[in-house]
Amino acid sequence: MPVTSVRTALPRRAHAHQRGRVRLGAVAALLVLTVGLGVAYWLISQPPRVERRPPPEVPPPVVDVIEVIRGPAAPQIHGYGRVQAERETHLSSRVAGRLESFAPGVIPGRVVEAGEPLLSIDDRDYRLALRAAEADLARAQAELASERGEQLRAQSEYQSFGRELPAERRALVLREPQLRAAEAGVAAAQVALEQAELDLARTQLTSPYRAMIQERLVGSGSEISAGTELLHLVDVAHFWVQLSLPGEALAWIDAGQANGAAASGAEVHLTSRGWPAGAERHGRILSVLPALDEGGLQTQLLVQVDDPLALDSDGPALRLGDLLRAEVIASPRDDLFALPAQALRPGDEVWRLDDEDRLRRARVEVLHRGEDQVLISTGLEAGERIVVSNLGQPRDGMRLRPRTLGSTELAALLDSAAEDES
Template sequence: MTEPEKRSAFSLFLAWVLPVLVLGIGVFGTILLINSRTPPKRIPPKKLVPLVRFHTAQAKEHTFKISTNGTVQAAHESSIVALVPGQIEWISKKLEAGLKVHKGEVLIKIDPRDFRTQIEAAKAGVAKAQRRLAEEKKEAQLALEEWKRSKQKGEPDPLLLRTPQIAEARADLNAARNNLEQAQRNLERTQVKAPFEGIIDSRLVDLGTWVGPGTPLFRIFSTDAVEVRLPVRTEDLAWIDLPSNGPAPVERTSLPRVRLSTQFAGKEVWWEGHIVRMEGKIDPKSRMAHLIARVEEPFAKAPPLFPGLFVRARIHGRRVAEVFEIPRMAIQEERFVTVIDSENRLHRKRVEILKKNRDSVIIGSGIQAGQRLLLSFIETVVEGMKVRTTGEGGAPGETNGGEEKK
């Protein structure tokens, strides 16, 4: 074989035979390694049990309290008007907004001279009517004596005895007396008085003003009591012992108590009152009932409970036994709770909700005292699911349970 032929054969070997040989050795080595390996030890996966917080249900007596708010209004507020015409000749120094006045205190005087003249004229009318009645009676007596002397039979004619004239004179006398009483009342009305113990809200006239009947003079509100109109949901009425539709009893201890509070001059202040009645209709827009709270002697305490104040109200309702107050976060889907049993497994229970507060819920039935209620959020709760628990309400404490055992 010539030298060129040898080179060609060697090149052919490098191009085809050597790669096949290397590939075969690699495949053989791979098979050998696979067959000689030791299989790994199988370890079952651990199931992680969620750590949750809980609340222990405790039965107790509970007083239902309904929170609401409203604006204070005076129990009595009046706009006082003039009853007689005339010019104002005197105004009390107390007739200023914010000043306290007493019942019957004179606040305005209207010029009384015309009414004194009317009284004198009315007195003259009474005297004239009295004289005429006396004359008619005298004439009737003379006529009766004359008829008796004539010895006529039967009964005398009423016209002869001047019976109609006497009746007319008596009616004129009564009318004259009524005119005198009217004139005296008009004279009394020239002195405008406070109708009750109160505080002046505003003065509407000044000295020298001419007024007529019906002219507004001033506004006044009472200080003996104030009232607050409180909106309440109709479902909350079941827990309030509402008073009857009649007048409120003198003894108010039987009426539902209400505590009013507000911020005044940078401080939290409060007043005690009672629910005295409910309005006779439901608001058609809000579907709310309105209760009227009344506070007696609102100006006896410092600071006073001024009309116009916006206050928060807390109504004390019925007191019931054997109910459960639980955190609101324990409620699921509006009517269910999840109970954690003694083996730390979950069970769903339906409960009777009596009332929902801002942070808690009152339960009437469906759970028992001592049961632990789930507070933590679990995306999917499975019946009998295993959990671990922290201390009561999620406080740090010993955990119960651990990894779930198969």
């Protein structure tokens, strides 16, 4: 009986202990959930804390500046012009005949010296005409000699007559009209002989000056008449460049003497796209033409270039019709400021920097406006720093960081502007 009671009580206690453990786990889980919800609510309910910092200071823009100086300055005057011949000749025949042949060196593009033979015309007829003229002259001279003998005889007879006759009758008796006729016959024969010699000489044509053969206008064997054009020659001593410039440029250059024997005006540097890099030729302004260019906006000048084909000197050769870029050396004026063209702002203003590196606007008086350079007479002081860079939103008084350009950088800046222009 006691044994049975013990066996029944043990399972009941184990079951009760197990139920207690389950209840404790549930309470612990509920407690963890409650704490988690409380922490989440606290995190959600708290506003975010953002640490406020002052914005970083924006550095001032970097600009290129130059220090201006006052002194003699001249504008850079550029223009374009066409090459043309100073003198060209269409050589014509003075006599008729058959063109036998051209001289061996008479080829288009070749240079011939002054007096050099160019071509020959069949001269047989003219040699015969010369012989006939020589015979006529001999006959006339013989008739004159005979008539002078007759005059001496008539004069002897008149003196033996011992009587004075009136002047008219005495002239007839002394055969003075016959003598004058014989003398005229000799003179006419002499003229005919000289003409025959001249015609014979004209069958051989020579170059009137040192020239280049531009074109042969007829072929060998052609029958030609007097006045037929045979050769086109171009003088190689000088070429002209007909240059177009703005009218205001004349105030800065020496235009030379229109009636001068030689070019005495301003020096001109000439370049061409077809020449090697750095190659140029020099010329001088000869005169100013009376008419404007076809557009009626620019003045035309003549520039003379010596030895244009570089036959006696080094350098590129000029070709007729070529378009050349010209830089005219202008006469400088005192007390001017020379600035790159990009330094001039709309409204004839420049941007300068004060002692605190702040931008200040200054109005100036522009004396010359060029594509790559401007000349200013008033509105600046020597030593001021002028901004040559562009700014997106310039404001008066804004702070800038200057970078002073040296002479080499400034020259490169002007060169780049000149290249853009060309």
